[in-house]
Amino acid sequence: MKKLYFLAISLLTLMLSSCGKGGQGELVGAYNRKFKNTAIPLGMVYVPGGRNLLGMTDEDITFYQGKQSKMVSMSPFFMDQTEITNAEYRQFVNWVRDSVAITRGDISQYYIQRNGAANAPGGSNFKNIDWKKVGNGSNLWRNRDAAVQNKLKAMYINDNLSSFTRGKNDKDLDIKLLRYAYVEKNMDMALENASLPDKQRIDDYDIYTDDPTPGKVNEHPSVKVYPDTLVWRKDYTYEYNDPMVEAYFNHPSYDKYPVVGVTWDQARAFSNWRTQFYENVAKQRKLPSNSRLKYDLPTEAEFEYAARGGRTQTKYPWGGPYIMNAKGCLQANFKVGRGNYADDGALYTVEARAYLPNDYGLYNMAGNVAEWTLNSYNTSLPEDKNPIFRKGRRKVVKGGSWKDIGFFLQNSVAQHEYQNIPRSYIGFRCVSHYPGNSI
Numbered sequence: 001m002k003k004l005y006f007l008a009i010s011l012l013t014l015m016l017s018s019c020g021k022g023g024q025g026e027l028v029g030a031y032n033r034k035f036k037n038t039a040i041p042l043g044m045v046y047v048p049g050g051r052n053l054l055g056m057t058d059e060d061i062t063f064y065q066g067k068q069s070k071m072v073s074m075s076p077f078f079m080d081q082t083e084i085t086n087a088e089y090r091q092f093v094n095w096v097r098d099s100v101a102i103t104r105g106d107i108s109q110y111y112i113q114r115n116g117a118a119n120a121p122g123g124s125n126f127k128n129i130d131w132k133k134v135g136n137g138s139n140l141w142r143n144r145d146a147a148v149q150n151k152l153k154a155m156y157i158n159d160n161l162s163s164f165t166r167g168k169n170d171k172d173l174d175i176k177l178l179r180y181a182y183v184e185k186n187m188d189m190a191l192e193n194a195s196l197p198d199k200q201r202i203d204d205y206d207i208y209t210d211d212p213t214p215g216k217v218n219e220h221p222s223v224k225v226y227p228d229t230l231v232w233r234k235d236y237t238y239e240y241n242d243p244m245v246e247a248y249f250n251h252p253s254y255d256k257y258p259v260v261g262v263t264w265d266q267a268r269a270f271s272n273w274r275t276q277f278y279e280n281v282a283k284q285r286k287l288p289s290n291s292r293l294k295y296d297l298p299t300e301a302e303f304e305y306a307a308r309g310g311r312t313q314t315k316y317p318w319g320g321p322y323i324m325n326a327k328g329c330l331q332a333n334f335k336v337g338r339g340n341y342a343d344d345g346a347l348y349t350v351e352a353r354a355y356l357p358n359d360y361g362l363y364n365m366a367g368n369v370a371e372w373t374l375n376s377y378n379t380s381l382p383e384d385k386n387p388i389f390r391k392g393r394r395k396v397v398k399g400g401s402w403k404d405i406g407f408f409l410q411n412s413v414a415q416h417e418y419q420n421i422p423r424s425y426i427g428f429r430c431v432s433h434y435p436g437n438s439i
Helices: 002-018 086-104 146-155 187-193 242-247 264-284 300-307
Strands: 044-047 050-054 070-074 077-080 182-185 205-209 219-221 370-376 394-398 414-418 431-433
Touching: 044 300, 050 300, 070 300, 077 300, 086 146, 086 264, 182 264, 300 370, 300 394
Parallel strands: 205 219
Antiparallel strands: 044 077, 050 070, 077 431, 182 205, 370 394, 394 414
16 A cells, blocks of 8 residues: 555656646756855955957057057956965965975875865865865974874975074975976867867866876976075176065065066966865855856956056056156156166065055056066957967066066056066966856
C-alpha cells in the first residue's frame, strides 16, 4: 500500500511539473542566479559610461606627436581612487613570499587545510594552504617549531657577509625567489587559434611558470614580484638617492605613497592576483566567481576618460586650464618651473590621497607618479569605442609624474616605456568593468 501511495505522489508531481514553466514546450530561458552587483569595490569609484572628446585640445609642444582629438564612447567601470600604494602592493608580495616559503620549504603539512578545499588564489601548488593558519605571515615566520624554522632557511640569502653586515637576529630574504606563476587567457591568441584545428584550449592561454618550455610561444617565465628599489639610483646616477633606495618600499612612513619600481608585467601579475583573491572570497560567500569582473590595468582611453571627470575639453583633471587654483596653490605634484621640485610640497612623491580629487573622486590622475595602461603605443587607432592596440612592448604611460614638467600632466598627453623597464616615477592603478549599462 505504501508503495502505491508513493507511486501516486510521484506521478502527480511529474504531471504538475510538466504543466509548469517550459512544460508546454515554450521558450522560457535558462537564467543565471541573481545576485547584488551594485556594490562599489573597496577603494574604487564608479565611472559612468558615456562619451567624451579625447586627445589634444589645447597647446602643443614642438615635435610632440600625440593623438588627434576624437569622440570616444565608453562602458561603465570601477577604478581605484588612488595609485596602488606601497602597503597595498606589499600585501601581494607577502602573499607570494608566504606561498613560496610553504611550498618550497616543503612545510605544507603544517599549513594544509583539513578538508583540502581551495581557499586561496594562485596555482594548484597553493590551493590547499590554510591561510587562517598563516595569517598575515607572522604565524609562519615566528613558528617556534625547529623543523619549520630549519626549512624556512631556504628562503634566506646564505653568504659569508651575513655575520658582518647584520645582527644575529637579522636575516635577508632572497627576493629573487619571490615569483608569481599564473595562467591568463590571451584573447588575441584565442582569436588566431579559432581557425586552426590542431590548436587546443590550453594554447589560448598565457602560462607564466617557473619552468617554461623552450620554443613554446604561450609559456613565459614566472614574474618577479618584488619592486626594483634600485630605480632611485638607476634613473638618477649622479643624485644621492640612497635613502630612497633603503626606505621607500619598506619604511612605514611611505606606506601610503604610490609603489614605484614595478614593471608593466608586474602590474599585470598584481591584477591577476587581485582577481583570484576576490574570487576566493566570492566562493566562500557562495557567489558566482564572476560576481565581479576581473581586475586589470585601464586602457589609455579609460584612463583619459576617467581623468577628465565627465568634463569636456578640459586641460587637467581638476577641470581648469591652470596648474594653480585661485589661492595660488599648486594642484598636483610635478616639476615646477625650471626644477623647483619642492614647491608643491615634496621633492619626490607624495601620499596617494594628496591634493583634491577630480569630479569622479579620483586622486592624482595627473602628477605624483605616471601610470601604466594596457595599451601598446600607437598614435592612430580607428575604433571609437574604448580603442586599444595590444601588440608591442612599448606601453602607454599616462598622467605625468613628480619629475615631469606641467605639459605632461595634461589629460591628453601620453608617454611610453618598455614593459620590462621599472622606473622611480611610474606606478599604476586597476580597473574592473561593470557588467551592465548603469549602476
